[in-house]
Amino acid sequence: MQDNSPAQPAVDLRGVVKRFGTMTAVDHLDLTIRSGEFFTMLGASGCGKTTTLRLIAGFELPTEGQILISGQDVSDIPAYQRPVHTVFQSYALFPHLTILDNVAFPLRVRRLPRAEQRARAMAALEMVQMGRYGDRKPSQLSGGQQQRVALARALVNEPTVLLLDEPLGALDLKLRKEMQLELKDMQRRLGITFVFVTHDQEEALTLSDRIALMQGGRIVQLDTPANLYNAPQSLYAAEFIGxxxxxxxxxxxxxxxxxxxxxxxxxxxxxxxxxxxxxxxxxxxxxxxxxxxxxxxxxxxxxxxxxxxxxxxxxxxxxxxxxxxxxxxxxxxxxxxxxxxxxxxxxxxxxxxxxxx
Amino acid sequence: MRRAARQRLEIGAMLAPSVLLLVLFVLLPLCIVAAYSFALRDSYGAVLPGFTLQNYADLFQSVYLLVFVNSLELAASTTILCLLIGYPVAYFIAFKAGRWAPALLLLLLIPFWINFLIRISAWVVLLGRGGLINQGMLWTGLIDAPVGMLGTYGATLVGMVYAFLPLTVFPIYAALQPIDRKLIEAGADLGAGPAETFFRVTLPLSLPGVLAAALFVFVPSMGVFAIPVLLGGGKDIILGNLIVQLFLEFRNIPLGAAVSMLLLALAGVGILLYMRALRWVERMQ
CATH class of the missing domain: 2.40.50.140 (Nucleic acid-binding proteins)
Structure with a gap:
């Protein structure tokens, strides 16, 4: 484990509450995600895991509480100024741009020189074995290929934290297993903090350094996969995992x-x-x-x-x-x-x- | 085989009424107008059978050329203004109005239930010397004496934009509405601010709607005749009221028919350009 990792946590949620009308999606959440770890938020739909991810991304602003990324309070900072990128469940590739332009998008926004944009986007595509598809349009790729492109696009800018919102949910089982291995491998190689959301307990156990099992906007148990499986602290955890x-x-x-x-x-x-x-x-x-x-x-x-x-x-x-x-x-x-x-x-x-x- | 033949007969029978209607009320009148445009006329205005290209040659007189330029200019101004006003309206309804969107779209439709001429006449009242706008400006002290707004080019433009604005909002709304909201989130997520996300993501994805809106405004606005007459005082003659004048006032039916054919040709060119642009935009996507 990484108990001796740098003191600066990648993400720190302090007493975060998110309400939609009368519905409380996230309920006084305190959560520290360590730098460089593969962190998973696991739970049934409606448990608040996706809302928590969207709060970190900046798509939602917290009703109460503070969100810190690398020690900086980002609670009031809009999504486009946060040093995090997201891999969306639906991939959200821009249909009017080529694969290369999709991956170069965050670099273009930063007004990097054209040649550098191209080189870095190509390198990111190579990393996910999609180098040959740069000229295609998203609609010409399969789901698994789009998934890889989405990953390359989110990683090209070297974010501090990569957020993944059930990114493998739409893939078939075999591809899913393959992508799980690749994700894990990539996270180790790049050393980027991954915050992963899933409802699939098996996926969570396979991939994560630590898992936060969530229910009703709160964390039921925050533990390593082995502890969560071998020593569940509640009936809910025992039933949900395995x-x-x-x-x-x-x-x-x-x-x-x-x-x-x-x-x-x-x-x-x-x-x-x-x-x-x-x-x-x-x-x-x-x-x-x-x-x-x-x-x-x-x-x-x-x-x-x-x-x-x-x-x-x-x-x-x-x-x-x-x-x-x-x-x-x-x-x-x-x-x-x-x-x-x-x-x-x-x-x-x-x-x-x-x-x- | 018999089954296929039977099916063809059924389809034919079902299509027959609409085909008949189109032939009787669109194709046939069009042919008559086309035939008139090549006909001769006597000095009293009666149409004489025959064939001449003189009517089309007459169109090149400078009086008429000026009308074409006026028409294109008014149509272009109307289109640009409608797009500039209509896009934000459509954007608001598609992205910001939430559950009010259907109600707002209905509000845009309601004016269509009232006769077009009556709506334009309402603008005559509004823009008149004793009209609501002048009175309002007098009352607030913005002006000392009523301003003559009727009979100006500006009044024509106001009427044109008023008439065609809903036609721009609908196609743009239809193009904006299905855009995946996740794409806009993705833009922000990847570091693009609201304006940049709009110009790099939302606007390109809505271009087909913008093109359709431009077509819906540009083509029919060249044929309008009531607005320039009622609001513009008939000073700026465009193709629409030129046709009316030639038919009804000058009794020059063959020349009027030739102008009509020209208007039809311009509309055709407009549609061709639209299809070209659409193919270009779609290839880009």
Whole structure:
């Protein structure tokens, strides 16, 4: 991680509020984005992630609070004077300009010499492997190609911060995966701070140094991908990121870090919220942390569904109390279990987390 | 095969009424006017059958040449003024009016429900010596005595702009309205201020609408006859009122028909130029 990065944060939001009429899109947001990191704002639609991005870009002005970019207060500075560029979800290439002129646009606006405009725009196009398409018009390119051009145009001016608003949302899966790798690679090479907005948790986990999971205009959890996945701090985070088994449980004894709960007729030690003894809670654990243990003493489930994922098998067991537990195990090529098998399930206790229901 | 033939018959039957209407009321009168323009006339004004090019040769007399120059000049001034006023109006409706846009467009349409001559007559009242404008200026002390505005070139121009302004607003609005707002944001995002974004992004993207607006104003404004007569006092003669005078006052129907054909040719040239310019703009986009 980059805890020892320069003290100057790339973007600093201080108590930022954005209201549209009576609707609060961003609710007292405090957020520090470090210089040079790949930062992702993740959340369902309407969680305020795009509004936050638009506030940083300057397309919206905050109702309250301060926005600093590289230490400079830009709260009242219009978009065209901010040292940030945006890659739009719809690419927003200028249809009347050629690809080269599109990429040269920010340089032309700065009145750089013609030759320099051309050279730098060409270099940016080469960087995204679009050098051959300079004379074309945007309408003559595919979605993936337009995406690359949009990236080149946003990077040609070497912004302090690059904002990306669901830039891969319109691409098909294969292209999307490819572009994810390229984005990550480019961010590392250029050392520019990327602020990325997406609703796709998998994309966020793959790309980011840190993720801000947002809900209702606030940050639910701000963490590294690994922590967000392994140690969700709320039921919302546990459910939003990856697949999670949520098992109804009852608190037996509460203790910081290591409480005891009763679930599926067994007692488990787990981390998480401390509720008073006897309270109904939810036990969360990842499907890949559940094991089929033929000789085990765990709760017994009946296999009711098998999904073949390719690398994995996804097995759904119905437990005695009717709740379902999903098990994910690697596809090792053997004969898959048969529907109807009854199997004791073992939970890896270090992955169990307790949340108040 | 039979199916295709049947389909052709159906399409023909459906098109027949409008084709018939066009032939009867557009093509046929046009042919009659064209025929008249080559006809002879006796000294009492009656049209005599025959064929002559004299009517067209007469058009080259300096009196008539002056009319052409006047017409082109008035049409050009009207077009430029209409574009200069109409563009900001269309821009406002498309980008700033928000939910009021439909209402504003409707307001622009309402004058069309009133007869054209009545609307122009209203300007006679407004611009007259005892009219609202003079009285207003007297009352505020801007002037000491009423100003004679009627019967001037300025009055004609005011009437022309008034008549054609809605025709400029609509096509420009239609070109501005579908522009992706993200493009304007992208302009700002990439460092272009509002003015620069307008000239580099918005204006080029709306040029097809501007061209259409120019065509809608320039071509018909050469044929107008009521406005120069009612507001301009008939001092500046343009093609429109020349035709009226030749037909009704001088009883020189063949010459009037020749002027009409010339007006038609000018309109054709205007449309050709428009199509040329449009193709150029579209290639640019």
């Amino acid at each position: 697949e999670t088994n949520l098992i109804p449980a009852r608190m037996v004894s509460a203790d910081h870090g290591s409480s005891v709960v009763e679930a599926l007729g067994q007692t488990y030690r787990a981390e998480g919220t401390t509720a008073s003894a006897g309270a109904a809670v939810t036990l969360a654990l990842r499907p890949e942390r559940v094991r089929r243990e033929p000789a085990g003493t765990g709760p017994v489930g009946e296999l009711v569904e098998i999904d073949f994922i390719g690398t994995d098998l996804r097995l759904t067991y119905r437990m005695a109390d009717g709740s379902k537990v999903i098990v994910r195990q690697q596809n090792s090529g053997g004969i898959p279990p048969a529907i109807g098998e009854r199997m004791p399930l073992g939970f890896e206790t270090d992955s169990l987390r307790i949340f108040t229901s």
